[in-house]
Amino acid sequence: MIRKVSLLAAGAVMGAMSVAGLQYAGTTAVAANSDTYKQLSIFGEVFERVRANYVKPPDEGDLVENAINGMLTSLDPHSSYLNAKDALDMRTQTRGEFGGLGIEVTLDQDSELVKVITPIDDTPAQKAGVLAGDLISEIDGEPVRGLSLSQAVDKMRGAVGTNIKLTILREGADAPIDIDIERDVIKIKAVKFRAEDDIGYIRVISFTEKTYDDLDNAIKELKEQIPEDKLKGYVLDLRLNPGGLLDQAISVSDAFLDRGEIVSTRGRNPEETRRYNSRPGDLTGGKPVVVLVNGGSASASEIVAGALQDHHRATIVGTRSFGKGSVQTIIPLGENGALRLTTALYYTPSGTSIQGSGIEPEIIVEQPLPDDLKGRVRETGESELRGHIEGDNETDEGSGSIAYVPPEAEDDEQLKYALKLIRGEISDPAYPPKSDQAAAVQMDKEEAPATTE
Known part of the structure; x- marks a missing residue:
């Protein structure tokens, strides 16, 4: 079966459509009880009454579409109906333009x-x-x-x-x-990069079909710009990254790992669990890595941060991430669009769900807001979305944090901290991560790779 998995923060990307996460798949019918069918007959009766007796002739297509959307949005913030135009726009978005x-x-x-x-x-x-x-x-x-x-x-x-x-x-x-x-x-430029003297800086903006290839190119270019004996490490910036394709999140994680599980997805039934493992070969040659996250880091970006954190491959710096740990399946409905339905939660290698809780950095570094934004930018996260699925590890503290990155690097306190950390100008027990204290990660399991269209 051809499948494509995508993970975005919530809602829609303007110019595209509302998309949270997507996985193309078939469906398995589950019989409803007799009371459910009675309720459906009531719906049909209400529809006919409205169609025949409303004060003005209603748009019947809108009535049905809004009824379907009402049913789906009552489940969680990420489930919805996509009409034919929205479904087409969604596919365009994942191509990165x-x-x-x-x-x-x-x-x-x-x-x-x-x-x-x-x-x-x-x-x-x-x-x-x-x-x-x-x-x-x-x-x-x-x-x-x-x-x-x-x-x-x-x-x-x-x-x-x-x-x-x-x-x-x-x-x-x-x-x-x-x-x-x-x-x-x-x-969307999936990846931006530059040499920060003796450190490679890589910013992953979103996880589109181009992301891994762009990352691979960025690492190669940085290796050419910075001599091997001077290259001290990499900063992987995932701030303000709302997510994207799961297969790209897996590939990006794999770029920094040699072995072990990257992520697992677990659905309603145990047999639906899928595990995704890394392959041998670290593109950076094992150089130190610091990952930056904030309240704008969601879904696919949290998969990468969680995998590198659990394997003690990188130190996470910044503030708590958004906390979207769900997967949505896109079920095609022929010419009538598609159904986007939350069908699974994803778990980091240690078996942790970040749904409603997010990724907690080892080193908390707050980014000060400029005076004109103080009191105007608020913390955002999955846990504050009404109707969200409550996570296994969700607490009253919730998920998310301020989602702000200064436009100028000289004002970027989180980036400056990461650079100083790699250069040894400041120290913290969390850096470098100690591999002998790694979480209880399930290693070397049979690989179940994601496939794409």
């Missing part, structure tokens, strides 16, 4: 407004000043409340080069903020 604004969004159940999870790096929304945690109350002067997430996304789509005005409610702001954005083709 699409049109729109460049923001990851979800529907805030409390306010019924569109909530920004994170702006994608180097996109129109990010350049215009949209921030994680912003609530979009109006689109071109029209209220968002009452719209489904899909409807709001459709309103924000448009031709490249056209303008859109978002009205933002931002915590700490005295009044709504109007932000004008010019729509553009969003070409």
Whole structure:
């Protein structure tokens, strides 16, 4: 069976569609009891009454689509119905190029407004000043409340080069903020890199089909730029990374590992458990690695951080990650789109679920906010999403943290700390990680690799 797995934070990417995580698969029918079918007959009767007697002729397609979405969104924030257009847009997004604004969004159940999870790096929304945690109350002067997430996304789509005005409610702001954005083709650069003198800096922005190849190229280029005898290590920056394809998260993790389990996914039935193992060969040659995470690091990026943390291959620096530990299966519905359904949770090599709890760094380094953002940027995480699946390790503390990275490296305290740590200018018991104290990781299991379309 052809399958593709993807893991994104929550909701939708503007210009694409609402997507949390995806895995193409067939379905297994489970019979419902007789009472359920009675309820379905009631639904049919209600539909006919509305269709025949509502004060104005309703759009029957919208009625059915909204009913399906209502059923799915009652399960958790990441399950939903994708119409044919949304399903096509989703496939375009995973290829790493699409049109729109460049923001990851979800529907805030409390306010019924569109909530920004994170702006994608180097996109129109990010350049215009949209921030994680912003609530979009109006689109071109029209209220968002009452719209489904899909409807709001459709309103924000448009031709490249056209303008859109978002009205933002931002915590700490005295009044709504109007932000004008010019729509553009969003070409996600999966990986950015540069030499920081004697250290290779690699930022993974998202996990698209191009990510592993871009990472492989980045490591090769850095090895050419920095002589082997001077290269002290690597900083792997996963901050503000909302996730992406599972097979790419596995490949990126594998790039830094020689052996052992990377991640497992566990569904409703024990036989649905799948384990993904690394292959021999560390692309960095075993050089020290520091991984940066924050509240914008979600899903696939948490898989990478969790794998390297559990195997004591890297030291995690920053603040607690978003905490999305669920997998969504995309079930094609022919010409009618697709069903996106949460079907599994994923677990780190030590058997830990990060659902609702996130990845806790070994070294906590807070990133100060500039004065104009203080009180306006709030912590975001899976645990605060209404209706989220409660995780095995979830506590009152919840998941997530501030999702902010300064545009200038000179203001980036988390990055500066990581560089000093690798250079030995500062010390911490957590660095370098001690392999003899590794977690009880299940090693060398039969590999069950992810396959792609």
